[in-house]
Amino acid sequence: MSAAVTPRDVLARADELQRRLGPAFRDRIVESLYAESERIAQRAVRKDENKHWDWDQRIDRIVTSPIFGLPLMLLMLALVFWLTILGANVPSQMLAGAFFWLEEKGSALFEMAGLPWWLTGFLWHGVYRGLAWVVSVMLPPMAIFFPMFTILEDLGYLPRVAFNLDWLFKRAGAHGKQALTMAMGFGCNAAGIISTRVIDSPRERLIAILTNNFVPCNGRFPTLIMLGSVFVAAAFPPVFASFAAAGAVVLVVLIGIAFTLVLSWLLSRTLLKGEASAFSLELPPYRRPSILRILYTSLIDRTLFVLWRAVLTAAPAGAVIWILANIKVGDSSLATHVADFLDPLGKAVGLDGVILLAYIIAIPANEIVVPTMLMVYMGVGMMTDITTYDELRHLLVDQHGWTLLTAACLMLFSLLHNPCATTILTIYKETKSRKWTVVGALMPLAIAFLVTFLVATVARAVF
Amino acid sequence: MHDCDSCPVHGELSRMGISLAKFDHLVALAGNPNTGKSSIFNALTGLRQHTGNWPGKTVTRAEGGFAFRDVRYKLVDLPGTYSLLSASQDEEIARDFLLFGKPDCVITVVDATALERNLNLVLQILEITDKVVVCVNLMDEARRKGIEVDVRSLSRDLGVPAVPTVARSGDGLFELTSTVADLISGAITTRPARAEAPPEVRSLIDELIPLIESVAPSLPNPRWVAYRLLDGDHRVRQALLSGELEQLVAKQAAPVERPSQKIALEGAQ
Numbered sequence: 001m002s003a004a005v006t007p008r009d010v011l012a013r014a015d016e017l018q019r020r021l022g023p024a025f026r027d028r029i030v031e032s033l034y035a036e037s038e039r040i041a042q043r044a045v046r047k048d049e050n051k052h053w054d055w056d057q058r059i060d061r062i063v064t065s066p067i068f069g070l071p072l073m074l075l076m077l078a079l080v081f082w083l084t085i086l087g088a089n090v091p092s093q094m095l096a097g098a099f100f101w102l103e104e105k106g107s108a109l110f111e112m113a114g115l116p117w118w119l120t121g122f123l124w125h126g127v128y129r130g131l132a133w134v135v136s137v138m139l140p141p142m143a144i145f146f147p148m149f150t151i152l153e154d155l156g157y158l159p160r161v162a163f164n165l166d167w168l169f170k171r172a173g174a175h176g177k178q179a180l181t182m183a184m185g186f187g188c189n190a191a192g193i194i195s196t197r198v199i200d201s202p203r204e205r206l207i208a209i210l211t212n213n214f215v216p217c218n219g220r221f222p223t224l225i226m227l228g229s230v231f232v233a234a235a236f237p238p239v240f241a242s243f244a245a246a247g248a249v250v251l252v253v254l255i256g257i258a259f260t261l262v263l264s265w266l267l268s269r270t271l272l273k274g275e276a277s278a279f280s281l282e283l284p285p286y287r288r289p290s291i292l293r294i295l296y297t298s299l300i301d302r303t304l305f306v307l308w309r310a311v312l313t314a315a316p317a318g319a320v321i322w323i324l325a326n327i328k329v330g331d332s333s334l335a336t337h338v339a340d341f342l343d344p345l346g347k348a349v350g351l352d353g354v355i356l357l358a359y360i361i362a363i364p365a366n367e368i369v370v371p372t373m374l375m376v377y378m379g380v381g382m383m384t385d386i387t388t389y390d391e392l393r394h395l396l397v398d399q400h401g402w403t404l405l406t407a408a409c410l411m412l413f414s415l416l417h418n419p420c421a422t423t424i425l426t427i428y429k430e431t432k433s434r435k436w437t438v439v440g441a442l443m444p445l446a447i448a449f450l451v452t453f454l455v456a457t458v459a460r461a462v463f
Numbered sequence: 464m465h466d467c468d469s470c471p472v473h474g475e476l477s478r479m480g481i482s483l484a485k486f487d488h489l490v491a492l493a494g495n496p497n498t499g500k501s502s503i504f505n506a507l508t509g510l511r512q513h514t515g516n517w518p519g520k521t522v523t524r525a526e527g528g529f530a531f532r533d534v535r536y537k538l539v540d541l542p543g544t545y546s547l548l549s550a551s552q553d554e555e556i557a558r559d560f561l562l563f564g565k566p567d568c569v570i571t572v573v574d575a576t577a578l579e580r581n582l583n584l585v586l587q588i589l590e591i592t593d594k595v596v597v598c599v600n601l602m603d604e605a606r607r608k609g610i611e612v613d614v615r616s617l618s619r620d621l622g623v624p625a626v627p628t629v630a631r632s633g634d635g636l637f638e639l640t641s642t643v644a645d646l647i648s649g650a651i652t653t654r655p656a657r658a659e660a661p662p663e664v665r666s667l668i669d670e671l672i673p674l675i676e677s678v679a680p681s682l683p684n685p686r687w688v689a690y691r692l693l694d695g696d697h698r699v700r701q702a703l704l705s706g707e708l709e710q711l712v713a714k715q716a717a718p719v720e721r722p723s724q725k726i727a728l729e730g731a732q
Contacts, residue, residue, distance in 0.1 A: 044614070
């Protein structure tokens with residue numbers, strides 16, 4: 001018989017035998033497993049009830065309480081951003097100062113050596129300036145934010161966040177663990193999408209993947225922080241400036257979470273119909289974070305990794321911008337032509353043509369959109385170096401007509417627009433579906449345009 | 464701090480990072496979520512797989528190497544799982560490797576502060592392999608909570624060696640590796656505790672095993688597959704029918720797509 005056996009035969013025989021066993025078979029296996037575990041554990045474990053002074057439970061009673069849980073979370077979030085903004089300002093300016101000093105000296109050296117102007121321009125005012133902007137805008141906030149995020153993670157706070165937000169996600173028809181994958185998205189959306197593997201229902205996992213982009217990743221925080229510092233903070237007296245900036249960033253994050261929930265709700269009512277499934281989530285004990293590991297994880301693995309990626313895309317972006325700004329067609333540069341062409345669309349969504357051009361150039365890693373935008377402005381205008389937020393404000397407001405609306409729309413656009421190339425690739429790898437990858441890329445983009453258009457239109461009508 | 468030169472580990476245990484070109488034995492790290500598997504992995508291999516204090520941190524397989532007394536081991540860090548019966552994607556990665564990856568030894572990490580719940584998985588793993596070392600981790604946390612674990616009693620009841628450890632400080636890791644080495648070399652023999660199946664079930668299983676072996680000869684665990692078939696496990700049925708079971712065996716032998724060092728660098732976790 002052995003040669004002729006097919007898998008089908010095996011299953012048929014198994015079914016036959018299964019009927020003989022009856023339906024209680026599985027329950028019996030599981031029951032005996034539990035009974036055995038209990039018996040062995042009871043013999044091996046001795047508990048000293050007197051020593052039981054459970055700090056964890058006391059802390060959790062506050063941290064996950066229905067009244068204090070959410071406000072505490074918001075406070076913690078605000079504190080993290082406030083420290084980031086406060087701490088990043090000065091190093092950012094110092095870095096920018098040093099980088100642009102070097103650019104000046106370097107290009108002067110090239111000129112002295114009699115090298116052609118286009119080589120100096122391409123290398124120093126193109127490639128190098130791209131790198132300089134990205135490093136000075138992104139490095140300081142990341143080097144402060146990532147260690148704080150990693151401390152919270154090592155401490156055991158993330159599952160508590162999931163615990164506090166669980167009911168919201170359940171209402172939206174999504175999985176409670178989506179709060180965890182969303183939290184990972186703050187670090188990096190691609191990592192957040194990989195972490196959705198902890199969600200066992202394919203429907204809810206897909207929702208978590210498609211909406212992960214609505215939390216700003218670490219690459220996008222510097223944009224938000226810069227805009228918050230330059231525009232929102234400037235509207236307040238200096239004493240409150242850093243609080244106002246942090247408040248603005250928190251507000252943007254909350255808007256992102258709101259979009260996550262609303263879209264999860266919409267998706268689970270339309271394309272991905274279904275009920276939220278039950279799950280159990282362990283709240284692990286709080287553990288003292290180990291400083292060395294935190295520094296390594298947050299600075300080497302996270303900060304340098306994100307920065308390196310940004311640098312790799314910023315150098316060619318800088319080169320493209322320099323070329324666009326220096327090829328003249330008629331009276332003005334190619335960059336100006338493209339920006340003028342995009343301007344009506346940009347204006348309709350509260351932005352302008354230059355911002356859209358920068359956004360297009362920065363598509364591979366859209367966290368570099370602000371440095372790219374600044375380079376386009378500077379390539380178009382006359383200004384050569386900006387090291388302080390005041391000078392930046394002067395460039396944007398006085399020379400290029402920015403208003404608070406421009407800043408607000410750019411913050412929203414950067415929060416909502418399509419994920420970066422790496423994230424899109426990750427969506428494809430995880431879903432193995434072209435259709436969902438396209439949805440994952442275009443749905444946020446459409447929402448970004450729609451929302452900024454509505455905001456701009458309403459704001460212009462009201463004010 | 465440890466005094467490295469006088470420590471017995473010195474000279475016997477060396478971390479080999481991701482140099483996995485040649486290895487003598489394959490060792491898997493399994494256990495419930497958040498029991499410190501990745502911390503043990505990092506301590507033994509010298510790699511820096513991300514760790515974090517929340518269940519579900521590791522969602523992919525990570526591989527690294529270490530050498531002990533001149534024998535080279537490949538260590539595979541698996542995502543945490545509560546059971547071999549359930550199936551979210553990260554748990555499936557763990558389950559597939561344990562069942563079809565043919566590890567020479569499975570280090571099953573348990574949380575000393577929640578032993579009873581963790582033992583469910585240990586007992587399930589004992590059903591599929593004899594080569595198990597139970598690593599009772601987080602002993603420091605247990606002590607703080609006034610919990611004492613009698614490792615000898617545990618080892619006696621389970622029929623496999625049990626080693627107390629504190630992965631974060633490295634306590635017990637030397638004993639863990641030497642136990643793994645002795646288990647693989649045969650210096651330690653095991654008698655895993657297995658729930659005696661009622662005779663009528665046993666005869667059915669015994670009848671199915673040769674049938675399964677004849678359609679899927681490379682399966683290391685026909686016994687487990689027989690159990691699952693009798694339980695009406697839909698996925699196992701499908702896998703047997705489509706020939707996927709055989710493919711799973713081949714797939715586990717292939718190296719992971721990305722070595723763990725690179726996973727860390729890509730910030731994937």
